[in-house]
Amino acid sequence: MPRYNIVPGAQPRAGGSQGSPCAACGIREIAVCGALQSDELHALTKIMDGIAVNRGGIVFYEGDPARHVFNVAAGAVRLSRLLPDGRRQITGFLFPGDFLGLAYDETYTYSAEAIERSELCRFSRAHFETLLDDHPRMERRLLGIASNELATAQDQMVLLGRKTAREKLASFLITLSRRAERRGQESNTVHVPVTRTDIGDYLGLTIETVSRTFTALRKAKLIELQPDHAVRLLDIEGLVAIAGD
Amino acid sequence: MPRYNIVPGAQPRAGGSQGSPCAACGIREIAVCGALQSDELHALTKIMDGIAVNRGGIVFYEGDPARHVFNVAAGAVRLSRLLPDGRRQITGFLFPGDFLGLAYDETYTYSAEAIERSELCRFSRAHFETLLDDHPRMERRLLGIASNELATAQDQMVLLGRKTAREKLASFLITLSRRAERRGQESNTVHVPVTRTDIGDYLGLTIETVSRTFTALRKAKLIELQPDHAVRLLDIEGLVAIAGD
DNA sequence: CGGGAAGTTGAAGAGCGTCAAAAGTAGTGG
DNA sequence: CCACTACTTTTGACGCTCTTCAACTTCCCG
Numbered sequence: 001m002p003r004y005n006i007v008p009g010a011q012p013r014a015g016g017s018q019g020s021p022c023a024a025c026g027i028r029e030i031a032v033c034g035a036l037q038s039d040e041l042h043a044l045t046k047i048m049d050g051i052a053v054n055r056g057g058i059v060f061y062e063g064d065p066a067r068h069v070f071n072v073a074a075g076a077v078r079l080s081r082l083l084p085d086g087r088r089q090i091t092g093f094l095f096p097g098d099f100l101g102l103a104y105d106e107t108y109t110y111s112a113e114a115i116e117r118s119e120l121c122r123f124s125r126a127h128f129e130t131l132l133d134d135h136p137r138m139e140r141r142l143l144g145i146a147s148n149e150l151a152t153a154q155d156q157m158v159l160l161g162r163k164t165a166r167e168k169l170a171s172f173l174i175t176l177s178r179r180a181e182r183r184g185q186e187s188n189t190v191h192v193p194v195t196r197t198d199i200g201d202y203l204g205l206t207i208e209t210v211s212r213t214f215t216a217l218r219k220a221k222l223i224e225l226q227p228d229h230a231v232r233l234l235d236i237e238g239l240v241a242i243a244g245d
Numbered sequence: 246m247p248r249y250n251i252v253p254g255a256q257p258r259a260g261g262s263q264g265s266p267c268a269a270c271g272i273r274e275i276a277v278c279g280a281l282q283s284d285e286l287h288a289l290t291k292i293m294d295g296i297a298v299n300r301g302g303i304v305f306y307e308g309d310p311a312r313h314v315f316n317v318a319a320g321a322v323r324l325s326r327l328l329p330d331g332r333r334q335i336t337g338f339l340f341p342g343d344f345l346g347l348a349y350d351e352t353y354t355y356s357a358e359a360i361e362r363s364e365l366c367r368f369s370r371a372h373f374e375t376l377l378d379d380h381p382r383m384e385r386r387l388l389g390i391a392s393n394e395l396a397t398a399q400d401q402m403v404l405l406g407r408k409t410a411r412e413k414l415a416s417f418l419i420t421l422s423r424r425a426e427r428r429g430q431e432s433n434t435v436h437v438p439v440t441r442t443d444i445g446d447y448l449g450l451t452i453e454t455v456s457r458t459f460t461a462l463r464k465a466k467l468i469e470l471q472p473d474h475a476v477r478l479l480d481i482e483g484l485v486a487i488a489g490d
Numbered sequence: 491c492g493g494g495a496a497g498t499t500g501a502a503g504a505g506c507g508t509c510a511a512a513a514g515t516a517g518t519g520g
Numbered sequence: 521c522c523a524c525t526a527c528t529t530t531t532g533a534c535g536c537t538c539t540t541c542a543a544c545t546t547c548c549c550g
Binding site: 440441442452453455456457459460 | 527528
């Protein structure tokens with residue numbers, strides 16, 4: 001399978017010209033890499049290479065041999081699975097610091113695509129596993145990340161199985177706001193780098209319902225739609241109340 | 246918070262009177278414990294105790310401090326989360342060999358209840374983490390289990406977000422059949438130790454819709470409803486085709 | 491500035507939920 | 521052993537939310 005728009009060899013977030021690029025990485029602390037001390041970073045750098053993926057580009061497809069794991073350094077990535085007839089479920093959106101590619105099987109069970117120009121740190125799985133052997137703290141951290149993702153996945157199951165369209169959209173906006181906050185960004189205005197189609201496929205709705213629900217929230221003065229996919233949260237408490245947890 | 250129906254000190258699946266009970270455990274191979282060699286089992290046994298939970302009994306509640314991890318030895322356990330107004334989403338059913346209690350937070354983010362009399366191996370989290378420190382193979386195995394659960398969670402998101410009632414129920418039956426097979430049981434007749442309410446809360450449906458859909462599958466000669474919550478799968482291929490993946 | 495993609499809005503319909511009642515099943519005690 | 525009770529399941533009628541289909545508008549990007 002061809003991979004478009006991948007630019008290998010790029011050094012994501014390359015810092016100064018000397019030393020490990022990881023040393024200057026602004027999101028290291030919140031990523032797996034934060035488990036390593038500064039003087040251990042060379043081990044990480046040695047097995048890493050940076051790739052850049054343009055908007056719409058594929059990182060990997062569902063079914064591809066799972067040869068790499070990744071860390072998002074910049075941009076945004078969506079994970080999705082397809083049903084045979086083309087129905088799609090987006091299982092997550094990844095932002096800088098997020099880890100990508102945990103797979104038990106020999107192949108990926110989902111696809112990963114860049115929804116805006118993104119940079120990723122790439123590690124071969126084999127090398128990465130060796131790294132884990134030598135750095136138990138890193139492995140423990142990864143287990144924590146996986147546990148965290150499991151909790152997030154359960155949140156999403158509650159949302160998909162038991163929430164109304166209105167509740168789904170409110171939850172989505174609140175979650176984006178909290179994640180932006182955690183990355184140190186402003187949380188009153190969320191930047192949603194995502195089309196209505198993607199939101200629908202993430203929340204288990206059609207684009208029309210997403211659009212109508214946005215309108216409803218706007219008319220209820222809970223949000224304000226701004227240019228360039230930005231949404232201003234006018235009444236966070238109200239949204240939280242609707243979201244339901 | 247009181248815990249009802251827990252019988253501590255019971256030795257689950259106790260084998261012979263000599264040596265570690267784990268040595269005789271029939272499901273060790275498919276559980277985390279399979280990562281240990283026979284001569285390492287004493288380390289496991291030392292920090293373990295067995296508990297029995299009656300039908301309907303609570304293993305832990307959402308929000309409880311996450312002090313233990315568990316392994317299901319016998320019976321069946323359901324994991325669930327509640328919305329403030331009482332709507333419930335079941336996030337999984339666990340059977341013998343399944344691991345339980347991975348938590349990134351200090352508290353559990355979901356509840357675990359026995360849906361039939363069950364026996365569990367219980368480990369304090371602190372001791373278990375020490376065990377992981379000393380047995381990297383075990384930690385690797387746990388990472389594999391977590392990855393696996395993540396993939397299962399994604400399956401469930403596809404189901405909840407994008408499948409019809411008919412597809413959901415067919416998927417559910419097929420999954421139960423495959424899991425029974427993996428545990429070495431017969432797979433043509435699945436034993437569903439679960440009420441319609443639980444099935445509904447797992448598939449994101451009401452009990453009425455579950456019931457109607459069972460009837461529809463029965464009339465289509467795909468299944469046969471038998472006494473004692475058993476379901477005979479008359480046409481597995483047909484069910485797989487409906488399930489959609 | 492033009493063309494195509496993305497988003498909005500409307501009308502109609504389907505699938506599933508809700509409410510209600512009946513039928514089946516299991517557990518309990520005389 | 522059977523009657524009694526409580527729970528689970530089934531089935532029916534109706535309604536609502538979300539989807540579908542369609543037309544129109546707005547937003548981008550070259």
